[in-house]
Amino acid sequence: MSAIGSGLRPDLAAIADHVESSTRVLDIGCGDGALMAELETKSGVDARGLELNAELVERCVARGLSVVQGDADGDLANYPDKAFDYAILSQTLQTASRPDLMLDELLRVGKKAFVSFPNFAHWRTRIALMLGGRMPVTRALPVSWYETTNIHHVTVDDFRELARAKGAKIEREWFFANEKEIGATAANWRAEFAVFQLSR
Amino acid sequence: MLAQSARPMANLPASKSFALAHDLPLDSGQALSGVKIAYESYGELADDRSNVVLICHALTGDQYVASEHPITGKPGWWERMVGPEKPIDTERFHVICANVIGSCMGSTGPASENSDGAPYAMRFPVITIRDMVRGLVGLLDGLGIERLHTIVGGSMGGMQALSMAANWPERAERVLVIASTARHSAQNIAFHEVGRQAIMADPAWKDGDYYASGASPDNGLAVARMAAHITYLSEEGLTEKFGRRLQNRDSKSFGFDADFQVESYLRYQGSGFTQRFDANSYLYITRAMDYFDLAEEHGGTLANAFSGTKSRFCLVSFDTDWLYPTAESRHVVHALNAAGAKVSFVELSAPNGHDSFLLEHEQLDRVVRGFVE
Numbered sequence: 304m305s306a307i308g309s310g311l312r313p314d315l316a317a318i319a320d321h322v323e324s325s326t327r328v329l330d331i332g333c334g335d336g337a338l339m340a341e342l343e344t345k346s347g348v349d350a351r352g353l354e355l356n357a358e359l360v361e362r363c364v365a366r367g368l369s370v371v372q373g374d375a376d377g378d379l380a381n382y383p384d385k386a387f388d389y390a391i392l393s394q395t396l397q398t399a400s401r402p403d404l405m406l407d408e409l410l411r412v413g414k415k416a417f418v419s420f421p422n423f424a425h426w427r428t429r430i431a432l433m434l435g436g437r438m439p440v441t442r443a444l445p446v447s448w449y450e451t452t453n454i455h456h457v458t459v460d461d462f463r464e465l466a467r468a469k470g471a472k473i474e475r476e477w478f479f480a481n482e483k484e485i486g487a488t489a490a491n492w493r494a495e496f497a498v499f500q501l502s503r
Numbered sequence: 504m505l506a507q508s509a510r511p512m513a514n515l516p517a518s519k520s521f522a523l524a525h526d527l528p529l530d531s532g533q534a535l536s537g538v539k540i541a542y543e544s545y546g547e548l549a550d551d552r553s554n555v556v557l558i559c560h561a562l563t564g565d566q567y568v569a570s571e572h573p574i575t576g577k578p579g580w581w582e583r584m585v586g587p588e589k590p591i592d593t594e595r596f597h598v599i600c601a602n603v604i605g606s607c608m609g610s611t612g613p614a615s616e617n618s619d620g621a622p623y624a625m626r627f628p629v630i631t632i633r634d635m636v637r638g639l640v641g642l643l644d645g646l647g648i649e650r651l652h653t654i655v656g657g658s659m660g661g662m663q664a665l666s667m668a669a670n671w672p673e674r675a676e677r678v679l680v681i682a683s684t685a686r687h688s689a690q691n692i693a694f695h696e697v698g699r700q701a702i703m704a705d706p707a708w709k710d711g712d713y714y715a716s717g718a719s720p721d722n723g724l725a726v727a728r729m730a731a732h733i734t735y736l737s738e739e740g741l742t743e744k745f746g747r748r749l750q751n752r753d754s755k756s757f758g759f760d761a762d763f764q765v766e767s768y769l770r771y772q773g774s775g776f777t778q779r780f781d782a783n784s785y786l787y788i789t790r791a792m793d794y795f796d797l798a799e800e801h802g803g804t805l806a807n808a809f810s811g812t813k814s815r816f817c818l819v820s821f822d823t824d825w826l827y828p829t830a831e832s833r834h835v836v837h838a839l840n841a842a843g844a845k846v847s848f849v850e851l852s853a854p855n856g857h858d859s860f861l862l863e864h865e866q867l868d869r870v871v872r873g874f875v876e
Contacts, residue, residue, distance in 0.1 A: 351845065360849040361866050364817060365873030371836055371848040381837040 311341055313484065314419040314498045317477045318391055321417075321500060324348060326388035329412060331375045332395035336363035343368070351387075353378060376400050382412040393419045394496075396462075397453040406469055410503045415474070419498040424458035424491045425480075443495040459491040466501060475500040518543060518566055518573075518602070518609045523641045527604070533628040536618070540642045541609025542566050542601035545585065546593035556591055556653045556875065557639065557675075558600040559660035562788055563728075563780055565608040568600040569593070574779045583863060590872035596652065601642055603635040603663070605788050607781035610638070614714060614781045624783060625711035632659070632795045636666045640674065653677040653875045657860040658827065659788070662795050665835065668816070669797055669808035679874055681819045681867070682860040684831035685805055685838070686796040691826065694734050695789040698727030702782045711783050724782040725773030732772050737823035737856030741765060798838075805838035812839075816846040817874040819860070819867065826857040847874065 311319060315338045322328055325347035330339050333352030336359075342348045352370035354360050363370035371378070375392070376399055390413025392405065397420050399405040409416040421443040422428075431439035438448035446453075457465075459478070466473055478485050478494035485493055518541040526534040543566040548555065558568050558581070565572070569579040569586050585591045585598055602610035605627070613627035643651070654675040656664040661683025668678045684691075702708055705723030713719050733741075745765040749755070752762065761767040798805040816839055820832040829850045839846040851866050853859035860867065 349845070357849055357851065358866075360847070361851075361870055364847045364849060365869045367873060367876055369815065369845045369847050371840070371846060372850055373833075373836075373848070378837075381840045383841060383843070386840075386843060 311337055312393075313479045313482055314477070314496050315341070315393060317479075317484070317498050318393065318417045318419070321475065322348060322389055327351075327386070328389045328391060329353065329382070329387040330391045330393070331379070331409070332393060332398075333359075333363065333368075333370055335359050336366060336368045336370060338391070338393065339363070339368050339370070340366060375405065379405075379408040379412060384411055385414050387413045389413050389415050389417060391417045393417070394421065396420045397455050397457055399455065402455050402457065403465060403469065406465065406471065406501075410469075410471055410501065414502065416471075416501045417498060418462070418501065419496060420457055420462065421453075422459050422478075422491065422494045422497050423456040424460065425495050426492050427495075429492075459494055459497050462497065462499065466499065469503075471501045471503050473499055474502055520609060521642050521645050523638070523645070525641075527634070527638055527641060529628055529634045529637075530631040531628055535604070535611060535628065538604060538611045538638060538641070539609070539615075540601050540604070540611075540638055542599055542642060543568065543570055544600075545569050545598040546596050548597040552597075552648055553650070553652060554596050555643075555648050555651050556596045556598045556655060557643070557651050558585065558591070558598060559639070559654065559656035559663035560600060560603065561656075561658035561660050562731075562792065563776065563785075564660070565606065566600045566602045567608075569598070572779070575775075580861065584868070584871060590868045591655065591875060592872075596875070599642075599646075599648075601639055603788070604638040605630045605635065605784060605791060607784040612781065613711070613783035613787055622714040624714065627783070627787060629790055629794075630787060631791050632662045632666050633670060633800070635791065636663050636670065639663065639667070640671055643674070649674070651675040651677075653679055655679040655681075655871075655875075656683065657681040658683055658857065659792055661827075662792065662797075665797055665808075666795075668812060668814055669801065672809075672812050672814060675814055677874065678814050678816045679819075679871065680816070680832075680835070682821055682824050682827055682832075682857055683818075684795075684827040685808075685835045686798065686831075687793050688831075692793045694730060695793055697730050699786050699789060701726035701730070702786060705782075708782065711786075713782075719777070720782045721774070721777040724777045724780065724785060725770070727782075727785060728776040728780075729769040729773040732769060734826045735856060735858045737825065737854060739823060740855045743854065744768075805835065806841035809839055809842040809844050812842060812844050814844070815874075816844055817870065818846065818848045819870060820848075820850045821853045821856070821859040822850055823854060824857040824859065 319341045328350045330352045339350040342350045360372040390409040428439040477498040478490040479496040523538040526536045602608040617623045654664045661680035702723035705720035707718045708720035748764045750764045750767040801808040818832045820829040836848040
């Protein structure tokens with residue numbers, strides 16, 4: 304069953320479609336639990352979540368999901384090695400204090416990892432910066448520089464380079480623009496969002 | 504049966520009571536015989552007995568979770584949480600709440616008769632949280648309830664829930680632990696010791712043998728309650744409620760009356776408490792809490808306490824609770840994560856410190872309702 308058309312954000316739908324049944328999943332920065340709820344409709348998926356915002360955690364618990372209020376930067380350390388088949392980090396990497404260490408932790412607690420993030424090299428962002436001379440406020444990055452929690456903006460090519468440096472294998476990649484999946488050609492220009500499936 | 508004595512709770516109207524068929528073995532190596540467990544229940548038991556929620560009470564709590572207290576006439580201590588269409592819905596769940604052993608509301612405790620017909624007093628063996636839970640398991644066995652839908656507890660009730668999960672892991676599908684801890688800290692023990700010393704310094708305590716004397720160590724017990732009560736509140740809550748406001752007077756008396764509202768409040772809390780609680784029970788139960796260290800029981804590693812557990816856990820803390828602060832709940836959550844358990848945790852914001860779990864809190868209601876669904 305495809306999660307596309309389920310109302311999930313496209314990057315989450317891509318991830319949901321590629322999580323196999325009877326697996327253990329940790330969704331880091333799980334928000335209101337939309338992805339976890341979708342995953343738990345699959346047979347045998349045991350989904351756990353980590354979320355910083357108490358109100359969102361409360362909503363998750365109220366819908367019956369197992370979510371711990373905590374900080375991805377500090378709380379991942381408590382999970383044993385390879386405790387999960389998949390560790391998912393959706394649109395949170397760019398908020399981490401050390402995205403490189405976060406990637407290490409993802410691949411330590413998960414046999415595989417999914418990472419999604421807004422691509423800072425999308426043409427709209429580049430034009431906004433080049434012509435406007437101001438930090439871009441775009442559809443994908445709607446918050447001004449002084450309010451945003453995105454402290455480590457990253458591009459598709461930057462991420463590929465980080466994965467290579469960390470010895471992580473990119474197993475799959477998906478790119479999105481205008482809420483639709485697009486091909487990998489010139490993704491660093493064309494993609495608003497990217498999703499990578501990694502292993503080590 | 505409670506011993507006849509000067510204590511008001513000696514003449515309680517009968518709660519439901521269950522007599523354990525066997526001696527209850529204790530962590531101290533001793534055993535208690537003739538144990539009675541007083542309990543209340545609410546809501547219908549399903550034919551397959553799958554809808555039982557066991558609620559564990561706190562230090563000075565009792566089985567009257569959702570019905571009027573027979574001594575004070577006050578509503579049940581968690582009526583806002585337990586009842587028809589409440590978060591723990593008695594139209595759906597069969598809710599059981601039992602008085603712990605060592606207490607004084609009908610379950611066997613220091614005020615109960617020993618085999619020689621006199622109250623145990625200090626001859627009552629020192630008990631632990633696990634002993635209390637052993638008593639609860641005995642009750643469930645007696646009632647033919649093998650598996651709980653959920654075990655719920657706040658404060659010392661949360662310790663019992665954790666102890667049940669660690670020592671009888673098959674007995675509860677869900678474990679809900681609110682404002683609690685897996686171990687008593689030095690500060691927790693210190694406050695309890697102040698309370699115990701206040702009781703034992705009261706001349707009416709008579710080494711615990713006061714039941715037939717016509718007097719009881721009410722002054723000591725009241726001071727113990729006053730000290731403990733401060734730990735249940737927050738500085739912010741106290742300031743908001745009382746500030747430096749004076750009690751029924753326009754100026755300070757330059758004496759030692761209760762000039763301040765906060766003094767008057769604590770005195771009222773202290774003396775009210777002596778009407779419904781036995782001083783020796785206070786000694787025994789605080790001791791049990793001080794001895795509680797779930798990791799110590801399991802080889803020094805808390806995660807070992809939960810290894811292989813199939814239960815789902817939910818822990819809740821409050822940001823102004825300095826008795827069992829959020830760090831203590833996180834400590835349990837980390838151990839549960841390490842054990843691979845299904846666990847939820849949320850720190851809720853509330854102004855009233857440790858007592859917040861008993862007070863109006865919509866977010867807590869939603870979390871409880873969602874978790875026990």
